[in-house]
Amino acid sequence: MNPTAVIAEDEPLLAASLQSELRTLWPELEVVAVAPNGLAAVQQGLAHRPDIVFLDVRMPGQSGLEAAQALAEEWPGDTPLPLTVFVTAYDEYALKAFDLAAVDYVLKPVRADRLALTCSRLKDALARRHAGETGHDDTSLAQLRALLASAGAAPAAKLAVIQASAGNTIHMVRIDDVLYFEAADKYVRLVTAEREHLIRMSLRELLPQLDTQRFWQVHRGTVVRADAIATATRDEAGKLTLSLRGHADRLPVSRLYSHLFKAM
Template identity: 60%
Template sequence: MNPSDSADDPRLAATAVIAEDEPLLAQALQAELQRAWPGLVLAGMAPDGDSAVELALAQLPDLLFLDIRMPGRSGLEAAQAVVEDWPAGRPLPLIVFITAYDQYALQAFEASAVDYLLKPVQPARLAAACRRLRGLLAGSGSKAGPRDVDTGERLLGQLRQLLGAPESGGAAPLSVIQASTGPVVHMVPIEDVVYFEAADKYVRVLTAEQEHLIRISLRELLPQLDPQRFWQVHRGTVVQAREIAQALRDEFGRVQLVLRRRPERLAVSRLYAPRFKGM
């Protein structure tokens, strides 16, 4: 039995979720998928990034087809949220990004667990992607094992690389945070910040003794921070590296950070946990 045959075995029927904000493109992709992979079961379609995360975590599909440019969360941010909240012990989904742009270093996907499709999706390219995905699923036996470890690690590495790509155009990192409270603007030196925490469309700025709220999203703030000094450890948390005293790993592999100048512990998502390994 070759890999594509075993991937269509009813006992191993693969499921997929499509996230695409343009209805006609979503329907076209669904139709092409049915032709390229008749045994694939569509578990649902989402019109935006937030809905994609909700649907993926509810259905736990084997495959995610994510448009990179969507309302709300982008495809990359949706993938990050899904990976961080995915049930422990269950193989991560294989992710295919769909984009009309080439600034995401698409050639890097070729050798990774993450694939890509350019708009408009070409049937031959989709068929090639499906053969690759079927092989990955078939090679994991009962949809676990190597897919969860080897393929999953490559997926996490690729997402870390893409999410960490610089977007600031070479601008100098922030040196001071300007946080307003009524008529007062507090000038917080960047070296005093212990960590940043997302709070809807705001960001909490935590120093050793104070807390401020700034009117910016964490997504907008990240490109303005020095990535060597400030490490993202969760989609909603960025910590100053020198403020980390210890990284504690429990029996399930979950990591928490003990801080030098704050009493709370910070949870590290599986996406960023590999950063905390002994030298």
């Protein structure tokens, strides 16, 4: 069967140009969908399960990096993860992050010679996969984790207290009392043993202010205090669920972060 791809690009002319270049350089590659934004890229990716996804880094609603994270977390376990290529305008900081993570990328406007190199790399990777070589998913997940770490916001002073407002009252919540944080649209849900609060910031904004040795991201929308975890239980399908000390909530762990829980 011919290899398949999904393109995610919010500018129609650029999407058409990339598709045309791919048709010339790799006629056997079948582009099964073109998504106009990150959310659509995830939907089309999960619907078609392509071999390759081309993700524009900057898209409205959800970035290419966020779409890659969502695909990795929601991808069915019985299908190899797609090979991912990021398409980006020149940005020295972003390119350094891609290089550090060993993730392939092409620059806008896309040059035929650079795209040809990417196609060659993709063909080699697919050939190794079809030959039965293992470990590709683990490598892809490790690269994505490295990219997420290196492309994150600049380090910030670590929080000791969080101010959570409720009506006319501001609650001063000690960071030591937080069990976990959960993304809730443009807010973050903060959960302690006694109650929960909503704070007006995104999880992306909060993460650089947390000590990563104490607070572990276990899902793209969940960060848990490590010493609040009582058990990590794996079901028959291999999915991990966390139970907490002194709290009834159960927290799912995505495949992207399951490496955190290995028996010693």
